[in-house]
Amino acid sequence: MSTEAGTRPRIATVSLAGCFGCHMSLLDIDERILELAELVEIHKSPIVDRKTFAARCAVGLIEGGCCNAENVETLRAFRDHCDVLVSVGDCATMGGIPALRNRVPLKECLDEAYLSGPSTVNPTGRIPDDPELPLLLDRVYPCHEVVPIDYHVPGCPPPADALWAAVQALLSGEDPVLPYALLKYD
Amino acid sequence: MSDRVTFMLDGHRIEAYRSQTIMDAAIEAGVYIPRLCHVPGLDPWGSCRVCTVKVNGRPCAACIQPAMDGATVENDTDELNAWRRELVEMLFVGGNHFCMSCEKSGNCELQAMAYRLGVTAPTHPYLAPERDVDASHPDIMLDHNRCILCARCVRTSRDLDGKQVFGFVYRGAERRIAVDPGVRLKDSEADVTDRALDACPVGALLRKRQGFQVPVGGRAYDHEPIGATDGEAEGAPDGASDGESLEPAASAGREAS
Ligand code: SF4
Ligand code: SF4
Ligand code: FES
Numbered sequence: 001m002s003t004e005a006g007t008r009p010r011i012a013t014v015s016l017a018g019c020f021g022c023h024m025s026l027l028d029i030d031e032r033i034l035e036l037a038e039l040v041e042i043h044k045s046p047i048v049d050r051k052t053f054a055a056r057c058a059v060g061l062i063e064g065g066c067c068n069a070e071n072v073e074t075l076r077a078f079r080d081h082c083d084v085l086v087s088v089g090d091c092a093t094m095g096g097i098p099a100l101r102n103r104v105p106l107k108e109c110l111d112e113a114y115l116s117g118p119s120t121v122n123p124t125g126r127i128p129d130d131p132e133l134p135l136l137l138d139r140v141y142p143c144h145e146v147v148p149i150d151y152h153v154p155g156c157p158p159p160a161d162a163l164w165a166a167v168q169a170l171l172s173g174e175d176p177v178l179p180y181a182l183l184k185y186d
Numbered sequence: 187m188s189d190r191v192t193f194m195l196d197g198h199r200i201e202a203y204r205s206q207t208i209m210d211a212a213i214e215a216g217v218y219i220p221r222l223c224h225v226p227g228l229d230p231w232g233s234c235r236v237c238t239v240k241v242n243g244r245p246c247a248a249c250i251q252p253a254m255d256g257a258t259v260e261n262d263t264d265e266l267n268a269w270r271r272e273l274v275e276m277l278f279v280g281g282n283h284f285c286m287s288c289e290k291s292g293n294c295e296l297q298a299m300a301y302r303l304g305v306t307a308p309t310h311p312y313l314a315p316e317r318d319v320d321a322s323h324p325d326i327m328l329d330h331n332r333c334i335l336c337a338r339c340v341r342t343s344r345d346l347d348g349k350q351v352f353g354f355v356y357r358g359a360e361r362r363i364a365v366d367p368g369v370r371l372k373d374s375e376a377d378v379t380d381r382a383l384d385a386c387p388v389g390a391l392l393r394k395r396q397g398f399q400v401p402v403g404g405r406a407y408d409h410e411p412i413g414a415t416d417g418e419a420e421g422a423p424d425g426a427s428d429g430e431s432l433e434p435a436a437s438a439g440r441e442a443s
Contacts, residue, residue: 087307090285090286093306093307094278094307094308094312095312096284096286097284097286097287099284099312099314100284102312102314103282103314103315103316139314142307142312144307144309145311145312149307151306152306152307153306154306154307156285156286177304178306180301180302180409180411181408181409183301183304183306184301185285185286185291185297185300186285186286186288186291186292186402
């Protein structure tokens with residue numbers, strides 16, 4: 001772990017193409033959140049709202065897979081700045097619900113959403129193309145198909161106990177091996 | 187020549203009838219060999235290879251390999267379980283398995299096998315093949331996205347339901363299950379009471395309006411790995427083909443409805 005003696009290990013979390021359910025599950029560790037706050041410094045995360053890494057982190061928890069160019073950029077930054085990277089949740093480990101679009105060509109998805117969908121109202125007939133918008137990828141990729149991932153904690157979302165067990169193991173320098181009851185894909 | 191043979195399975199002495207498969211002898215002795223396409227009571231099929239064991243050092247599918255006198259059989263080893271993990275991973279990436287929204291989740295043998303083998307995420311790239319769903323029948327649906335081509339429905343329909351509703355069409359990566367070519371489920375002889383529906387190990391062949399009736403925590407594999415209760419099968423009648431052995435625990439949830 002990349003922390004000087006006397007300082008708490010830094011962790012970072014992010015939600016890419018996910019629904020924040022995995023972050024909710026992390027908050028579901030209830031009062032253990034106080035213990036977590038004692039154990040680690042949350043460096044970069046939706047919880048603390050830092051935009052870029054200012055220091056190296058021991059653990060990065062990734063929620064969500066990669067559906068657009070920004071996801072890829074963020075995931076690469078996490079790989080560069082975290083000693084250990086963990087895919088958290090089914091979207092990160094296998095694409096999850098966003099990956100349902102992988103069987104439909106991207107153009108068809110966009111047409112359905114912005115032009116021909118039954119509830120679509122779009123008088124301009126334009127598919128949003130502002131340069132500020134991240135480009136969509138041809139399909140949704142699980143994180144390990146974009147950068148090397150050290151560990152996976154599946155689940156939709158993973159049980160709070162699984163996340164707690166994984167974080168505890170990692171902070172003790174152990175492999176997070178989930179007991180049977182906590183290894184779930186739903 | 188005696189009609190009994192003896193072999194060693196992971197150090198246990200197992201007795202079998204000559205011509206009995208290693209799988210059937212192991213089941214009778216209460217030893218679990220992981221399996222997906224094999225079900226006691228149906229003719230062996232040998233497609234999934236999850237039951238691969240080493241017989242005198244040579245890999246064989248236990249469900250189709252006859253027991254040989256004096257053989258040494260390895261089953262629960264790190265090497266074989268790693269192979270099995272690989273096979274199960276390939277079944278996941280070769281289909282479209284979205285467990286989080288699948289009616290079979292918690293009662294699915296493929297998912298349970300992945301849990302048992304400790305698969306946290308497949309290491310192979312997802313193929314995301316284009317497969318369709320036949321929801322034409324009022325009470326049954328067939329989701330090709332989740333089919334693992336185990337032929338359990340084919341064999342059950344033919345041998346237990348006496349119908350032959352299902353069969354295979356095409357070859358290789360194109361292979362798929364079908365009712366008569368060009369025919370949808372609603373035009374077939376399939377019926378909601380068919381035992382073929384219970385035979386499907388995954389969420390490919392489902393009764394409609396039965397999903398999600400059992401809450402998380404009460405489903406077949408929520409707490410116990412698949413195969414965990416196989417030891418209790420000791421002394422079960424030879425070749426039992428009652429409903430229980432068809433889908434040991436997985437049907438329990440659905441049938442409770
Ligand atoms: S059939 Fe089984 S493995 Fe496939 S999505 Fe359903 S629960 Fe998951
Ligand atoms: S529909 Fe089910 S039982 Fe039939 S081959 Fe596919 S997975 Fe096996
Ligand atoms: S159980 Fe033997 S090949 Fe499938």
